[in-house]
Amino acid sequence: MNCISKRVDALSESSTMAMNQKTKDLQAQGVKVVNLSVGEPDFFTPDHIKEAAVKAIGDNYSFYSPTPGYMDLRQAVADKFKKENGLDYTPQQIVVSNGAKHALANAIMSLVDDGDEVIVPAPYWVTYTELVKYAGGVSVVIRTTLENNYKMTPEELRAAITPKTKALILCSPSNPTGSVYSRTELKALVDVLADFPSVFVISDEIYEYINFVGRHESIAQFPGMPERTVVINGVSKGYAMTGWRIGYLAAPLWLAKACNKFQGQFTSGPSSISQRAALCALVSDKQFTEEMTVAFRRRRDFVTEGLKKIPGIKLHKPDGAFYVFPDVSAYYGKSDGDITIGNDNDLCMYLLNVAHVATVAGTGFGEPNCIRLSYATSDENLRTAIRSLQETFARLK
Numbered sequence: 001m002n003c004i005s006k007r008v009d010a011l012s013e014s015s016t017m018a019m020n021q022k023t024k025d026l027q028a029q030g031v032k033v034v035n036l037s038v039g040e041p042d043f044f045t046p047d048h049i050k051e052a053a054v055k056a057i058g059d060n061y062s063f064y065s066p067t068p069g070y071m072d073l074r075q076a077v078a079d080k081f082k083k084e085n086g087l088d089y090t091p092q093q094i095v096v097s098n099g100a101k102h103a104l105a106n107a108i109m110s111l112v113d114d115g116d117e118v119i120v121p122a123p124y125w126v127t128y129t130e131l132v133k134y135a136g137g138v139s140v141v142i143r144t145t146l147e148n149n150y151k152m153t154p155e156e157l158r159a160a161i162t163p164k165t166k167a168l169i170l171c172s173p174s175n176p177t178g179s180v181y182s183r184t185e186l187k188a189l190v191d192v193l194a195d196f197p198s199v200f201v202i203s204d205e206i207y208e209y210i211n212f213v214g215r216h217e218s219i220a221q222f223p224g225m226p227e228r229t230v231v232i233n234g235v236s237k238g239y240a241m242t243g244w245r246i247g248y249l250a251a252p253l254w255l256a257k258a259c260n261k262f263q264g265q266f267t268s269g270p271s272s273i274s275q276r277a278a279l280c281a282l283v284s285d286k287q288f289t290e291e292m293t294v295a296f297r298r299r300r301d302f303v304t305e306g307l308k309k310i311p312g313i314k315l316h317k318p319d320g321a322f323y324v325f326p327d328v329s330a331y332y333g334k335s336d337g338d339i340t341i342g343n344d345n346d347l348c349m350y351l352l353n354v355a356h357v358a359t360v361a362g363t364g365f366g367e368p369n370c371i372r373l374s375y376a377t378s379d380e381n382l383r384t385a386i387r388s389l390q391e392t393f394a395r396l397k
């Protein structure tokens, strides 16, 4: 019997997670694959954060936490927003969840009604459009261009807004493109939004610290924006804590309350032990994060230089996060004499099977001309991967 609900049936599988699993399965069979599919720091969580979790176990943090997270953690999140982003939130406006993905789900489920339009600039992170669909909304995709470093222009935003527009999802630094909106670019978008006061903004800032061009800029920092923005963030990327599952959001009180209500019925508060570890991460200095970002920058340079040497590949140098998103469409229709590459999915499978390098097809990110590579892995892995990719692309004529 199969009586899966229409809503879940309609969801696409997360292509990042699916490719990661496929790679892990191959690796378990003994195939040496360099995994550039899933995006997560290859660094271990710093010792002082791990020790905070061990202490929490000893201190019997074994009970349910408050649904939106412990008060001291929410206070630490509010303090972080004040100190680092100049944003004023009370702890009541913070909801701590099972990762930033869960925070996004809370926000989208609490905002989007049937038929509501949500503007999603492409390339977008694979989960946005699926969550909007699950909520009954309709994603209005703006296809941005390589020439504009995959950033949406104010004109494109204005043209996409209709009376049905409920929200805009922004991601800066971006997964998958690594593009970072400058303060001036954000201001230009805010100026458009000023003409449409009912449009809400969901600002995904999970890659805040992995920024190679300077200070992080949040769209919530502009006058009038905190009242109409939910900021999504968490400890997964900046502190190498993907498996701990702690993310958070900051929102106007009415929305934070709605997310709290939804989370209270859906999951309750996230892991008590992980919350104590996240508190330690937030109040400690940024030395680890800064060192990790230096490594990502070096790897970004290596990978972009290596990919640029492959004829036909077009890419811009990412300013943040830990992905490159090259346009590989020049290879569609090419063949090694045996296998013909029709599209991004074919190419990713070819690279997996022949180059033994796992990547993710661009289609899931709304840009089928591209594929995504995560460079959050060791320098040695990256050297192996780039060499192998150069050889493998050369077979396709």
Ligand code: PMP
Pocket: 039, 098, 099, 100, 101, 102, 125, 171, 174, 175, 204, 206, 234, 235, 236, 237, 242, 245, 246, 247
């Ligand atoms: N937003 C973006 C853009 C991401 O890349 C990720 C990483 N998967 C998330 C949100 C979710 O992060 P988390 O692991 O904290 O759920």
Ligand code: GLU
Pocket: 014, 016, 017, 037, 038, 039, 040, 101, 126, 175
């Ligand atoms: N952010 C990572 C990625 O995009 C994690 C995978 C996921 O959560 O989908 O690869």
